[in-house]
Amino acid sequence: MFNKLNKKYTALVVIGILTLFFLVVFSGCENNKNSVSLESENETKTRQEIATEAKDLYVYVTGAVKKPGVYAVKQGSRVFEVIEKAGGMIKAAKKDYINQAETVADSQNINIITKKQYKKLISNEKNQNNDNKTGSGKININSADVAELTGLSGIGEAKAKAIIQYRNENGNFTNIEDIKKVSGIGDALFKKISNEITAN
DSSP, X not given: OHHHHHHHHHHHHHHHHHHHHHHHHHHHHHHHHHHHHHHHHHHHHHHHHHHHHHOEEEEEEEESBSSOEEEEEETTOBHHHHHHHTTOBOTTBOGGGSOTTSBOOTTOEEEEOXXXXXXXXXXXXXXXHTTTBOTTSOEXXXXXXXHHHTTSTTOOHHXXXXXXXXXXXXXXXXXXXXXXXXXXXXXXXXXXXXTTEEOO
């Protein structure tokens, strides 16, 4: 009888140990799976971050640099870094014309102009602004628009429109004194602008 009880007890203990063993092993497997899953996710994120950081941008550098051409740079690169890749600016370059601290964009064209080209640009801008001026640099009150007339001393937008309205209703001014016929333009204002205008 004692032997039978002993055998049953032993069998129960063995079953209990085996059950505990399987529970521990199963729990360990689940933890490993979770761990592997987390590592996999982290690895994927890291790869994506690396891929994003490593993405090349292609920038075309032209003009007053030593080696013009297309250059591959990393995201976040600055203009000065791309210029360095192109061998740097030549002596004739207008170095302060471009913002060298600017972040570059894919397919951007960075064109470095020379000092001579810069002077030409400024000259062209001045010529454009003087298109409606006479050879003496005066504003022709018979052809000037609102923008040009507001460039005169003491002439605001309202007075400029009044000048144009008067011109449209009465024809061209025969001389510069005729501008005093426009409402709001008296002797004092005429003195201010008389050296800046012409009616020819």
